[in-house]
Amino acid sequence: MNINKLVHLIESELLPNINLSVLSPFDPIIVENRTNIWKTIGCGNYAGVFLHEDYPEVVVKVYGRSQEELVKEIEVYQKLGNHESFSRLYTYGENYLVLKKLEGITLFNALIKGIQIPRLVIEDIDDGLAYARSVGLNPFDVHGKNVVMFEGRGYIVDVSDFYKQGICRKWEDLKKAYYKIYRPFLYKYHPPIPFSFVDGVRKGYRMYRRLKRKLEK
Numbered sequence: 001m002n003i004n005k006l007v008h009l010i011e012s013e014l015l016p017n018i019n020l021s022v023l024s025p026f027d028p029i030i031v032e033n034r035t036n037i038w039k040t041i042g043c044g045n046y047a048g049v050f051l052h053e054d055y056p057e058v059v060v061k062v063y064g065r066s067q068e069e070l071v072k073e074i075e076v077y078q079k080l081g082n083h084e085s086f087s088r089l090y091t092y093g094e095n096y097l098v099l100k101k102l103e104g105i106t107l108f109n110a111l112i113k114g115i116q117i118p119r120l121v122i123e124d125i126d127d128g129l130a131y132a133r134s135v136g137l138n139p140f141d142v143h144g145k146n147v148v149m150f151e152g153r154g155y156i157v158d159v160s161d162f163y164k165q166g167i168c169r170k171w172e173d174l175k176k177a178y179y180k181i182y183r184p185f186l187y188k189y190h191p192p193i194p195f196s197f198v199d200g201v202r203k204g205y206r207m208y209r210r211l212k213r214k215l216e217k
Contacts, residue, residue, distance in 0.1 A: 003091055014038050020048055020064025029064045061097045073160045079135045085128025086156055102157055104150030114192035124154035137162040142171040
């Protein structure tokens, strides 16, 4: 892969032809993509993610706000280095990162589609989070929408919050549900589960956690 050529394409073709905007501080980025070659493959609270047809092995994450968050994500990837559980940072610019593309389906979508989630996927993610802690990071905001499985193995897609302090129980709670509910009752004959139900559980969990934090104060 010619990184210099890719950087040239990012700065001459991609960046001048996209617009990232937000309606409010709490809404995800809105992506306007006027290019023919670059494909928008995702967007989040801070950035849009793009793929070039000639470079399918990498993605470009372009920040639309919060330069400070970009710098912190760079620092997280530099601490992680090259580990099999995570993407890899190849290079970066003033408002973008070039990352290794991780293949796979999120655990959230696997539930909806009725695709079995093997125990090894959960164990792989646990191993990756343990490694992150060993290099001084604090795995934060790890949940079913930002971990994926591919060919029976688990990977962590989003590490942008690993610099944060405090305790986040999302992964531990998901793991508890996996072993107490999913493995004994759903795994063997895994039916597709309607999006509305899975998303409703996700929203209910968020409300439960917010209420519990308030009661603990």
